[in-house]
Amino acid sequence: MFNFKKYNIADWFSFYRILAVPLLLSLIAFKQRELFSWFLLISYSTDAIDGYLARKFKISSARGSQLDSMGDQITLAVGLIGLLVFEFPFIKENYLLILIAFVPYLIQMAIAFKKYGKATAFHTYLAKLSAVAQGVFILWLLFFGPLYWLFYLMIVLGVLETIEEITLIYMYKNWVKDVKGIFWAIKDKRRFNNTNAIKP
Numbered sequence: 001m002f003n004f005k006k007y008n009i010a011d012w013f014s015f016y017r018i019l020a021v022p023l024l025l026s027l028i029a030f031k032q033r034e035l036f037s038w039f040l041l042i043s044y045s046t047d048a049i050d051g052y053l054a055r056k057f058k059i060s061s062a063r064g065s066q067l068d069s070m071g072d073q074i075t076l077a078v079g080l081i082g083l084l085v086f087e088f089p090f091i092k093e094n095y096l097l098i099l100i101a102f103v104p105y106l107i108q109m110a111i112a113f114k115k116y117g118k119a120t121a122f123h124t125y126l127a128k129l130s131a132v133a134q135g136v137f138i139l140w141l142l143f144f145g146p147l148y149w150l151f152y153l154m155i156v157l158g159v160l161e162t163i164e165e166i167t168l169i170y171m172y173k174n175w176v177k178d179v180k181g182i183f184w185a186i187k188d189k190r191r192f193n194n195t196n197a198i199k200p
Contacts (some may be wrong), residue, residue, distance in 0.1 A: 044135040
């Protein structure tokens with residue numbers, strides 16, 4: 001996976017999100033909220049860029065999908081750490097709702113690693129919508145303060161997306177990438193192919 005010579009431009013935008021983690025954590029440690037918020041915005045922006053480039057130049061790959069998912073997960077984790085430090089009163093006030101969304105996500109990750117040995121990369125429509133809601137909410141909270149209707153929407157989308165991901169894990173015997181959702185999975189021939197695992 002880390003044979004850099006095989007990386008395309010979309011992969012490098014995904015890889016940036018991973019490389020940016022030490023910087024983001026350092027900004028948190030030094031309580032640099034404004035700088036952290038701007039660099040987190042850049043990281044979230046690369047998520048939209050790499051997806052656009054992969055589609056435009058038709059350079060999507062299993063490696064790229066896995067790298068994109070890894071970058072998304074790490075960026076989300078760092079964003080939550082930032083909120084824990086910079087917006088602790090908000091986290092403390094709403095920790096039950098956050099746990100309702102976050103614990104099932106951890107369960108989904110555990111199921112995926114047990115079955116596939118790695119995280120999923122379904123990239124469903126619901127997952128993309130949930131990721132956008134998470135990113136917008138976290139950035140809005142850091143820059144302007146809490147927007148509660150967006151917070152509740154983020155929680156609902158997160159729970160629904162996790163349920164869909166778990167359902168898809170049980171629908172596919174082997175790891176696959178780019179499944180738009182359960183409706184599309186029902187008709188996906190890869191579910192019935194014992195050799196449907198995709199290697200980078």
